[in-house]
Amino acid sequence: MYDLIIIGSGPAGMTAAIYGARAELDMIVIEKNFMSGGQVINTYEVDNYPALPGISGIDLSMKMREHCDNLGVNFVTDEVTGVEDLGDKKLVKTVQGEYEAKAVLLASGADHSRLGIPGEDTFGGRGVSYCATCDGAFFRNKTTAVIGGGNVAVEDAIYLANLCEKVYVVHRRDELRADKVLQKKLLSLDNVEMVWNSNAVRIEGEKKTERLIVKDKFTEAERTLDVDGVFVAVGIVPNAEPFNGIADQDKAGYFIAGEDGATSTPGIFVAGDLRAKSLRQIITAAGDGANAIHAIQQYLLH
């Protein structure tokens, strides 16, 4: 039986693995993808991770993995399908088998919901982004569109309006779902134009994003917005499905835990984007990973 099984090798899982290896825990990291890095692999450029400005997502992922490998971390390529709590023993079920551990760290991250429209994949990292905090600075003095109407979309639009010459907010309804205070702030900004009752239908350009085509849901008339960037903020989904019910979750499915990552179930810890929290970034995921190992060490002494 292992001391610890870490599920996922994004920044949270890999940071936990680094701290766990240095603490000489008997552990494995189970990752379903052939590459480690999680969402970071799909990030064209990371410009807000300390000391590594402008590093590509792939390079950052590989550096983290190399760090783990140098410490002798044992990675297993497999997909976790469930975790069972048997008190002092946890059973981790995978596509290929079963593993036992005294503690489990859930670090399976989250996925951004996608629009599923033509051009979204083609221009991913070339104007199409799912993270304004991460990529907004690349669009200084340019024109962008935010798609969505919830808190994240409105916060993103306010953030971008500070940087960009103009920001369109494309929303499929005639009113926003975001908190009133955010709505008020957004609607007071001179360089923001609301595009109500409209769906994004295509993203076009030559080598990078140049146009967003939207369609009025009542008249079906298409309108072309000349934009350099499209920020998709139509939701984010936690990768929680295999673990649902193992510990308390919020209504969106994120696992509830403080900074130490301890969930409502003893021995089950959570780190990174899967944890209920307000800022989902590489640095906060890494911080979670470190904090969780500290708490897991205490737990293993009990």
Ligand SMILES: Cc1cc2nc3c(=O)[nH]c(=O)nc-3n(C[C@H](O)[C@H](O)[C@H](O)COP(=O)(O)OP(=O)(O)OC[C@H]3O[C@@H](n4cnc5c(N)ncnc54)[C@H](O)[C@@H]3O)c2cc1C
């Ligand atoms: C396009 C994009 C750009 C971004 N840009 C930035 C940026 O510039 N700066 C920044 O700080 N943040 C950025 N972020 C956010 C950042 O990538 C995330 O906050 C961070 O990766 C979260 O780390 P994590 O380890 O919690 O989860 P993830 O990175 O999501 O990693 C989770 C890992 O778990 C694995 N996994 C999931 N389910 C299972 C399972 N059942 N079994 C086994 N393995 C499983 C996944 O394959 C994945 O490797 C960006 C996100 C996106 C999508």
